[in-house]
Amino acid sequence: MANRTVMVWIVAIVCFVVLMFVTPSIPQDQEYHNFADHREFFGIPNALNVISNVPFFIIGVIGIILCYYKNFFKLSLKGELCGWTFFYIGVAAVGFGSSYYHLEPNDARLVWDRLPMTIAFTSIIAIFIIERIDERKGTYSIIPLLLVGAVSILYWRFFDDLRPYALVQFLPCIAIPVMAIMLPPMYTHSSYWLWAAGFYLLAKVEEATDDTIYKWTNHIVSGHTLKHLCAAMVPVFLTFMLAKRDIITERISLFQVWKISWIKYKRYDVEAEKQTITYLSVPTEESCE
Known part of the structure; x- marks a missing residue:
């Protein structure tokens, strides 16, 4: 088993190195900072894009509290508490980081938007490994995965290349639904993972159609604002899942x-x-x- 794990890591690293060699770098498009809704309310520039991040902070704080309040989430494995704590810290930090970025969108501020997101993404991967593959390996993977996320942000800032960050962001979007479907869970209510993935996918569509949605709604709300609200539904669904789930006696995958x-x-x-x-x-x- 140990040899197999080493081989998996070697293959993953080799694939990443080859990918970095054969694909062109992806610089940060400065047009990305030009969002559709620039309106100012109560003296807050880009107000709706700023305020719509508040739900992240609220659900993040609630999640952190419930992680430690009389074991409300019934976390039965050692690494789970650490993994979910990092996840909710990342979610709460998105509330601050994304608000800070949208007050004055630029590359320097975008770091504080993306860094908390990588904390949430990578901790979720570790949680899945703990729950569905191997508790010990998943626990040991938390810190390395968090470091991988941080390094992807630093690489982008120093080399203006988004490829590592794109992998950190989009691989979980594929891996989590696949693992949620194919790997037997140890808890009930596993379908909540798919609801969370669905809302995140919807958020990415809304992000890509920011200006279009702003025009469709007669300049009432932009796609990026809706993206924040839909993305905030991800930790909401996962919190409901944690509150409702119980340990399964007979493990069987959703598939x-x-x-x-x-x-x-x-x-x-x-x-x-x-x-x-x-x-x-x-x-x-x-x-x-």
């Missing part, structure tokens, strides 16, 4: 659950069809005469 449900559905359809055919084939009195 297996769906497969069993589909088989039962198809079997029910076949049985219903047979019953219909049998019923229609019963002779009537007139036919007997």
